[in-house]
Amino acid sequence: MTTAPHTAPALKEWPLWEVFVRSKQGLEHKHCGSLHAADAAQALNMARDVYTRRQEGVSIWVVPAKSITASNPDDKGPLFDPAADKVYRHPTFYDIPDEVGHM
Amino acid sequence: MSTPINYLLHLADNALVLGQRNAEWCGHGPILEEDLALANMSLDLIGQARLLYSLVAKRAPTLAADASALPPEGAFAPWGGSAALHGGQLTEDTLAYFRDVPDFRNHTLLELPHHGALVGYAKGNLDYATTIVRNFLFSALMVPLWQQLTTCADTDLAAIAAKSVKEAGYHLRHSRDWLVKLGDGTDESHARVQASLEHLLPYTQEFWMLSALEKEATDAGVVIDWAQLSADWNALLDDALAEATLTRPSAGGYVSQGKLGQHSEHLGYLLAEMQSLARAHPGATW
Numbered sequence A: 001m002t003t004a005p006h007t008a009p010a011l012k013e014w015p016l017w018e019v020f021v022r023s024k025q026g027l028e029h030k031h032c033g034s035l036h037a038a039d040a041a042q043a044l045n046m047a048r049d050v051y052t053r054r055q056e057g058v059s060i061w062v063v064p065a066k067s068i069t070a071s072n073p074d075d076k077g078p079l080f081d082p083a084a085d086k087v088y089r090h091p092t093f094y095d096i097p098d099e100v101g102h103m
Numbered sequence B: 001m002s003t004p005i006n007y008l009l010h011l012a013d014n015a016l017v018l019g020q021r022n023a024e025w026c027g028h029g030p031i032l033e034e035d036l037a038l039a040n041m042s043l044d045l046i047g048q049a050r051l052l053y054s055l056v057a058k059r060a061p062t063l064a065a066d067a068s069a070l071p072p073e074g075a076f077a078p079w080g081g082s083a084a085l086h087g088g089q090l091t092e093d094t095l096a097y098f099r100d101v102p103d104f105r106n107h108t109l110l111e112l113p114h115h116g117a118l119v120g121y122a123k124g125n126l127d128y129a130t131t132i133v134r135n136f137l138f139s140a141l142m143v144p145l146w147q148q149l150t151t152c153a154d155t156d157l158a159a160i161a162a163k164s165v166k167e168a169g170y171h172l173r174h175s176r177d178w179l180v181k182l183g184d185g186t187d188e189s190h191a192r193v194q195a196s197l198e199h200l201l202p203y204t205q206e207f208w209m210l211s212a213l214e215k216e217a218t219d220a221g222v223v224i225d226w227a228q229l230s231a232d233w234n235a236l237l238d239d240a241l242a243e244a245t246l247t248r249p250s251a252g253g254y255v256s257q258g259k260l261g262q263h264s265e266h267l268g269y270l271l272a273e274m275q276s277l278a279r280a281h282p283g284a285t286w
Helices: A040-051 A073-083 B005-023 B032-059 B081-088 B092-097 B128-149 B155-183 B187-208 B212-219 B226-243 B266-280
Strands: A016-022 A030-036 A059-064
Touching: A016 A040, A030 A040, A040 A059, A040 B032, A040 B155, B005 B032, B005 B092, B005 B128, B005 B212, B005 B266, B032 B092, B032 B128, B032 B155, B092 B266, B128 B155, B128 B187, B128 B226, B155 B187, B155 B226, B187 B226
Parallel strands: none
Antiparallel strands: A016 A030, A016 A059
């Protein structure tokens, strides 16, 4: 953890962090919420207190919300609708040989 | 072997009184996350107190049945005499709710309000700098102390220590993080946390004033390496203060003696708030 030099201007508001928690059985970290914190270490502490106090998790990630680039909801049509009529992209037209087992 | 009742009550009262104090922030935290954090830590402490009180109650079961086991009128009984036998049985609840100020064995530091003696830099009655400094000073004591007690000869106490050392570890991490942020923060936050440190550090002399309480425990086989504990605490303190750009004040003057039952005027108010419901409705359950 690095400490910001005193010359840095004080922030009026703490930055926003997105919180991801992996549950005991879970394989992946799932987004569970967000919070404001002064730095990453504090964001982890706060995420622990806010999001894991009922044993929800065994691992936490915090990510600065500003580091996430999100798709624009207005682009939903061009981005996602063209995939709607292309059922052949789902691998449901094959017979799976028995020896392959569960896929 | 069993730890003296007095020493178990000392550990239990420390946890209960600080747990109750910090719970005063519930609904009043500076931000939502801190509100939750302090309430979580209060629940850790109250949980520790419950285990320790239950252990006392388990080890003193014959008191209620045997009236002759009660101390004579006016004599000191570590469990608070007949008041704690309310309803005829010594339980974790009677120990928490039916003992009075002189029966409590907690460090004076833990019962002080969340502001300086003369308020000083505190704005209002709840000064977060005071809360943080107190939590830091105490958890820096409890992490190495619980660590030592995990190997003590009293296996019940060792089990409680093994659970508590993890909780204290988080309390230390939380308070240290804030101590550094406030100390190495703005001019105002630095001044307020320094003022809190100057107000509270003298009360830590009580940690190291070894009394009949510790001697009784040592004689019974609960051996604590006080020199090591003091070295550990001082190292944690100096390291954090350096990072927080705070100056360690000299801690001299009056040595408080809460652990011997001689408390500040603040404990009475704390107990009144904590105990009034149980005393107004004795034996009530839900």
